[in-house]
Amino acid sequence: MSDNDSVKKGLEAYDAGVAKAIAKFPERKKAFVTGSKSPVKRLYTPLDDAGRDYARDVGFPGEYPYTRGVQNTMYRGRFWTMRQYAGFSTAEESNKRYKFLLEQGTTGLSVAFDLPTQIGYDSDHALSQGEVGKVGVAIDSLADMEILFDGIPLDKVSTSMTINAPASVLLAMYIAVAEKQGVTPDKLNGTIQNDILKEYVARGTYIFPPSPSMRLITDIFAYCSKEVPAWNTISISGYHIREAGSTASQEVAFTIADGIAYVDAAIKAGLDVDDFAPRLSFFFNAHNDLFEEVAKFRAARRVWAKVMKERFGAKSPKSLSLRFHTQTAGSTLTAQQPDNNIVRVAIQTLAAVLGGTQSLHTNSKDEALALPTEDSVRIALRTQQIVAYESGAAETIDPLAGSYYVESMTDRIQKEAEAYIATIDGLGGAVKAIEKGYVQQEIQDAAYAYQMDVESGERVVVGVNKFQIEEGSPKGLLRVDPIVGEMQAAKLKELRAKRDNEAVEKTLAALKAGAEGDANLMPLILDAVKAYATLGEICDVLRAEFGEYQQKVIL
Amino acid sequence: MERTIRVLVAKPGLDGHDRGAKVIARALRDAGMEVIYTGLRQTPEQIVSAAVQEDVDVVAMSILSGAHNHLFPRVTELLKEKGVDDMLVIGGGVIPDDDIPGLKAAGIAAVFTPGSPTGDIIEFIKKNLKRKA
Numbered sequence: 001m002s003d004n005d006s007v008k009k010g011l012e013a014y015d016a017g018v019a020k021a022i023a024k025f026p027e028r029k030k031a032f033v034t035g036s037k038s039p040v041k042r043l044y045t046p047l048d049d050a051g052r053d054y055a056r057d058v059g060f061p062g063e064y065p066y067t068r069g070v071q072n073t074m075y076r077g078r079f080w081t082m083r084q085y086a087g088f089s090t091a092e093e094s095n096k097r098y099k100f101l102l103e104q105g106t107t108g109l110s111v112a113f114d115l116p117t118q119i120g121y122d123s124d125h126a127l128s129q130g131e132v133g134k135v136g137v138a139i140d141s142l143a144d145m146e147i148l149f150d151g152i153p154l155d156k157v158s159t160s161m162t163i164n165a166p167a168s169v170l171l172a173m174y175i176a177v178a179e180k181q182g183v184t185p186d187k188l189n190g191t192i193q194n195d196i197l198k199e200y201v202a203r204g205t206y207i208f209p210p211s212p213s214m215r216l217i218t219d220i221f222a223y224c225s226k227e228v229p230a231w232n233t234i235s236i237s238g239y240h241i242r243e244a245g246s247t248a249s250q251e252v253a254f255t256i257a258d259g260i261a262y263v264d265a266a267i268k269a270g271l272d273v274d275d276f277a278p279r280l281s282f283f284f285n286a287h288n289d290l291f292e293e294v295a296k297f298r299a300a301r302r303v304w305a306k307v308m309k310e311r312f313g314a315k316s317p318k319s320l321s322l323r324f325h326t327q328t329a330g331s332t333l334t335a336q337q338p339d340n341n342i343v344r345v346a347i348q349t350l351a352a353v354l355g356g357t358q359s360l361h362t363n364s365k366d367e368a369l370a371l372p373t374e375d376s377v378r379i380a381l382r383t384q385q386i387v388a389y390e391s392g393a394a395e396t397i398d399p400l401a402g403s404y405y406v407e408s409m410t411d412r413i414q415k416e417a418e419a420y421i422a423t424i425d426g427l428g429g430a431v432k433a434i435e436k437g438y439v440q441q442e443i444q445d446a447a448y449a450y451q452m453d454v455e456s457g458e459r460v461v462v463g464v465n466k467f468q469i470e471e472g473s474p475k476g477l478l479r480v481d482p483i484v485g486e487m488q489a490a491k492l493k494e495l496r497a498k499r500d501n502e503a504v505e506k507t508l509a510a511l512k513a514g515a516e517g518d519a520n521l522m523p524l525i526l527d528a529v530k531a532y533a534t535l536g537e538i539c540d541v542l543r544a545e546f547g548e549y550q551q552k553v554i555l
Numbered sequence: 556m557e558r559t560i561r562v563l564v565a566k567p568g569l570d571g572h573d574r575g576a577k578v579i580a581r582a583l584r585d586a587g588m589e590v591i592y593t594g595l596r597q598t599p600e601q602i603v604s605a606a607v608q609e610d611v612d613v614v615a616m617s618i619l620s621g622a623h624n625h626l627f628p629r630v631t632e633l634l635k636e637k638g639v640d641d642m643l644v645i646g647g648g649v650i651p652d653d654d655i656p657g658l659k660a661a662g663i664a665a666v667f668t669p670g671s672p673t674g675d676i677i678e679f680i681k682k683n684l685k686r687k688a
Contacts, residue, residue: 115569115620127598130625131569204571204595244574331574335669368669370621370651444577451578455672464670473652480621553594555580 007046018042035289036247037449038412044404052411057302061397062317065305067298067410068398069356070321075394079107080352081359082384083160085327087112087137088371089484091147094137098152100374104381108190109152110160110361112136113170118205120166120539123488133484135371136162140492141534145173146180154178158189160235160325160359165207167194168216168522169538172529175228191232191281191325194220197258197430198237200549201439202244207539210431212546216521217262218269221276223522232281234262235325238300242285243331245447248296249413251285253420254430254439256303260421261430263312277308278318286348286355287329293348294400295409297324297355302410303417326352327361333368337463338474341365342379349387354400360384370477437554444554492534499532507531508541515545560680562613565593565602567630570620575647579615582673583680599629607637612686615676618648624657631662641685647671 032040052058059065062072071077084106087094098109113136116128122140123132132138139145149159154177163170171192175185196213199206208216217234224233238246238255246254259280266276284300287293304322308314328348333341342365352360362380364372372380388394400406420442427433434440453459460466507528514524528538564580566573573595584590591609593602606614614634616627627646634642646658647667655666665679 115571119569121569127569127596130622131620134621135570199571204573205569245578369649444581447574448578448581451582451673455674461670465672477651479651482624551594551596553592555577555584555590555592 004047004050011043011045011047014043034248034292034409035287036249036292037453038247038249038292038409044408046404048404048408052407057411058401058407064309064317064320066301066321068401070301070323070358074356074397075353075388076397079388079394080357081108081158082106082381082388083108083110083325083359083361084377084381085110085112085162085361086377088114088135088478089133089137089480090487091137091139091144095148095150095152097374098148101377101381102152102157104378105385106381108158108160108359111148111162113161113163114138115205117170117535118163118165120169120207120535120543122492122534122536123485124492125536129485132488133480138484138488139170139173139535140488141495141532142173142176142529143491143495143532145170145177149174149177149181153183154181155183155187158191160191160193162193164193164196164199164203164205165213166535166539167192168220168525169529169535171220171228171231172522172526175526176530185228186230188228189230191235192220193237193283194234195237195258195283197261197434198240198255200434200551201254202240202443203237206549206551208542208546209549210435212542213549214262214265214431215269218266218271219520219522221266221279222269222271223520224279225271225275229279231279233276233279235281235283236262237283239283239285239327241443242287242329244443245331245450246443247446248287248289248292249416250420250442250446252296252300252303252413253417253424254443255282255284256300256307256417257421257424257430257433259304260307260311263308264429267312273308273312273314274316274319277312277314278316281358282322282324284324284326284357285329286326286352286357288332288344288347290347290351290354291400291403291406292409292413293351294355295406296413297352297357298398298406298410299413299417300324301356303414303421307421323358325359325361326355326357328352328363330363330367333363333365334461334464335368336471337469338365338369340463341368342383345380346383346387349383350391350393353387353393354398356398366474366477369474371480373476373478435552437552440552440554495532495534503531504528504533504537508533508537511538512541512545515542560588560613560684561609561611562588562590562615562680563593563602563606563609563611564590565597565605565614565616566595566618567597567599567602567616567626568618568620568622569596570618570622571595572619572648573617575619576617579617579647579673579676583615583677586677588680599626599633602630603633603637606634606642607639611642612684613643613645613680616644616646618646618650621649623648623650624654627658627663628661635662643680643683643685645676645679647676
């Protein structure tokens with residue numbers, strides 16, 4: 001009798017026993033599903049391993065197809081980077097928060113910009129009113145950036161910047177600040193998000209239409225591969241796709257489809273895949289369904305490795321390996337009984353670590369209500385430190401490998417993601433699929449289904465639709481002083497009076513000429529930034545040249 | 556026969572979080588209302604002009620960026636300037652409890668915060684319409 005035969009026999013006997021048991025005591029539910037509504041069997045056994053080849057499909061850490069992780073020692077070498085996304089109000093206030101975080105043991109910075117900055121408007125623009133300094137720090141010019149990183153040695157920290165449409169401008173400012181500190185661009189470590197496609201479908205901070213946006217992105221790839229070689233030139237993001245309501249498989253699929261579009265664009269622009277692909281990085285969400293999330297991270301690595309090898313013929317192992325940042329799921333945080341969020345974040349942290357993340361942001365318990373206070377940020381960071389130092393989860397690599405359940409779910413997510421990618425290919429690729437509204441519609445359908453499940457009680461959210469209590473108003477929330485808008489406007493007025501306006505005009509004219517032609521725009525933007533042209537002025541030049549994206553509204 | 560309730564679901568300001576707005580738009584539609592969704596990045600002026608042009612019964616706005624104290628009252632102010640006094644204006648999003656009395660004083664009839672079931676919003680609209688159905 002082969003092993004499988006004996007398992008089959010055992011399973012039959014087990015099933016017979018179960019049938020008897022549930023005739024008397026029915027199970028809690030008729031159908032069990034994951035957080036993403038995929039069916040979950042009662043039991044997984046070696047029979048679920050059929051068709052999987054260990055060497056081909058699972059393999060070893062640091063080796064193709066990277067299912068088990070991208071480095072060969074993973075967290076035994078060093079822990080993931082503990083990187084807390086932060087920024088609010090003015091550069092001065094945010095600089096203080098960064099120094100606080102560094103003192104508390106974060107190992108990398110992550111800058112949150114306010115909406116006007118992310119959409120390329122100066123703080124004194126009419127559309128900026130009421131938004132300045134609210135969801136992040138307001139940056140109008142190099143002068144603000146100098147304050148933001150004052151006293152923080154840029155050759156010692158790595159900095160991630162959540163900036164997309166105007167990513168070139170903020171990266172240029174970072175390079176310019178570093179130069180003033182005596183740090184050359186080749187010493188800089190960090191990431192710009194620079195992922196415009198997910199802005200169109202899920203996050204909303206787009207400026208330009210797809211085609212010039214793709215040009216700005218590939219210009220950055222080309223520039224950085226020579227000048228800022230250790231910089232992660234893009235963080236291809238599933239995070240916001242998931243936050244918008246997608247399932248785990250959709251998160252993997254749409255992110256990798258976007259990745260394919262960027263690689264295609266760069267190759268079309270004449271770059272060699274192994275010159276830029278090693279600096280592509282990813283960003284995923286960590287939700288509450290622990291095992292499904294771990295499987296998702298494993299599947300994402302495998303899908304990307306296959307795409308890069310088979311579709312693009314990449315050779316460098318660094319081009320094949322999907323390195324990613326994770327953030328715990330903001331959309332799972334509840335405004336009700338907010339202390340419970342600490343527990344949710346802990347589970348999500350464990351998912352990210354068991355899934356082999358390279359860096360992690362943990363959300364704070366009060367983020368369904370406001371920006372986090374220092375105290376709640378500390379708890380969020382401590383959660384990572386407890387998982388790192390006390391849980392044992394980081395002591396061996398990919399500890400859930402070989403779990404019948406997790407391996408089977410890894411296969412399922414891979415299969416579902418590949419099917420979606422094939423559909424998107426059929427529509428003409430990610431850009432076309434987004435223009436047609438396909439991706440948006442898929443995400444919205446999943447979001448609506450989720451909400452209906454919560455409202456019917458089919459899906460329990462503790463404290464929201466079950467185990468509710470009477471609560472008073474939460475106390476001690478962080479508030480951004482509305483005066484920030486006026487402060488930034490005053491700073492801008494002073495800047496425009498003090499700087500060499502002739503030099504500004506000259507660099508902006510050069511940028512305009514560059515945008516009309518096909519020059520790489522990075523060096524031109526860097527010149528403008530160094531002359532203290534403002535973010536709004538630079539983006540206005542590009543807006544005039546490129547036009548603005550008109551959102552496809554889908555319900 | 557009852558008249559169909561017309562709702563403008565709007566995203567004022569620069570905020571890109573529209574999961575909530577879209578879920579609510581769809582729930583209102585499933586509840587038999589006629590829903591127009593503005594899409595992102597609407598100025599108060601654009602929202603008011605769309606509301607007047609579409610002759611809606613309800614304006615439902617969503618903000619998660621913290622700009623509600625600035626943008627919500629601008630909309631009610633502009634409606635007043637246009638002499639519109641029979642539209643029900645409601646709001647939702649990440650809005651601290653402390654801000655709600657001020658928004659209500661400014662003419663926002665109700666503020667729905669995270670975790671609000673769509674059923675509550677539907678019921679509120681039906682009960683509080685200013686124009687008789």
